[in-house]
Amino acid sequence: MQIGSDLEIGDDHFVVMAGPCAVETADQLGTVALAVAAAGASMLRGGAFKPRTSPRSFQGLGRAGLELLAEASRRTGLPVVTEVMDPRDVALVAGHAAMLQIGSRSMQNFPLLREVGKAGVPVLLKRGAAATIEELVLASEYVRGEGNDAVVLCERGVRSFDPSTRYLLDLAAVPLLRERTDLPVIVDPSHGTGRSSLVAPMAKAALVAGADGLLIDVHAAPETALCDGQQALRPAEFAELMAELRRLVPLCRRRWSRPAAADRLAPTPLDDEVIAP
Numbered sequence: 001m002q003i004g005s006d007l008e009i010g011d012d013h014f015v016v017m018a019g020p021c022a023v024e025t026a027d028q029l030g031t032v033a034l035a036v037a038a039a040g041a042s043m044l045r046g047g048a049f050k051p052r053t054s055p056r057s058f059q060g061l062g063r064a065g066l067e068l069l070a071e072a073s074r075r076t077g078l079p080v081v082t083e084v085m086d087p088r089d090v091a092l093v094a095g096h097a098a099m100l101q102i103g104s105r106s107m108q109n110f111p112l113l114r115e116v117g118k119a120g121v122p123v124l125l126k127r128g129a130a131a132t133i134e135e136l137v138l139a140s141e142y143v144r145g146e147g148n149d150a151v152v153l154c155e156r157g158v159r160s161f162d163p164s165t166r167y168l169l170d171l172a173a174v175p176l177l178r179e180r181t182d183l184p185v186i187v188d189p190s191h192g193t194g195r196s197s198l199v200a201p202m203a204k205a206a207l208v209a210g211a212d213g214l215l216i217d218v219h220a221a222p223e224t225a226l227c228d229g230q231q232a233l234r235p236a237e238f239a240e241l242m243a244e245l246r247r248l249v250p251l252c253r254r255r256w257s258r259p260a261a262a263d264r265l266a267p268t269p270l271d272d273e274v275i276a277p
């Protein structure tokens with residue numbers, strides 16, 4: 001499956017989508033975008049429309065956030081994945097991003113699923129926090145029913161009884177989804193655990209479990225983040241994880257996948273490169 005002009009995902013291609021939970025300012029996004037590109041990421045993530053539990057929390061920059069994402073994409077060569085919440089915004093978001101994210105809270109918003117299906121742009125469909133595997137697969141069929149088969153599924157944790165982690169990351173979902181569908185499957189260990197210290201071990205476990213990629217929150221100053229700072233990696237932590245993943249990817253019979261423009265602007269670091277903190 002192709003995202004943007006030349007990024008491949010699925011089959012044996014492994015992608016890492018990384019960036020802040022929310023786009024906050026030009027500086028914040030620019031810093032993180034350059035850092036994740038330099039560490040070898042394949043795509044830039046970041047929310048301009050944020051689904052927040054409280055209406056009093058930061059809701060995202062909206063259109064201005066999309067423009068910052070598009071600018072960061074031009075500077076780094078990384079295609080953008082960003083969330084769309086409202087069916088009326090699908091064309092706007094698709095005009096600024098290579099991939100449309102359907103968040104966990106929207107997984108069963110059927111009019112939205114149909115609308116992104118019609119947009120003809122690749123879709124990242126996140127599992128609802130209380131959705132079964134079957135419900136996730138059926139949600140993907142709403143998008144595909146409109147003629148758009150470019151859907152990537154994302155395991156991002158389900159609700160559990162234990163508040164030790166934000167959600168319970170269901171890694172068995174990865175091989176199970178592989179048995180059940182032909183779609184690529186990625187894992188979000190950031191939302192899936194809600195704790196930055198657990199992100200790297202679960203990211204590596206996801207790759208070994210057969211994931212086609214990862215979605216990882218990165219923020220230059222997590223303590224000041226307007227959204228989900230507790231689960232964000234710092235750029236140096238992300239670079240360290242990427243160095244480990246690069247060693248694991250071939251062992252898992254995968255190929256690192258990256259757009260040519262990103263490799264030109266920020267060549268993928270060598271395997272044995274020492275990354276300074």
Ligand code: PEP
Pocket residue numbers: 021047051083102103104105126156191
């Ligand atoms: C996100 O990835 O920005 C997000 C809001 O995640 P989720 O929908 O999985 O909660």
Ligand code: MN
Pocket residue numbers: 021191227228
């Ligand atoms: Mn978040």
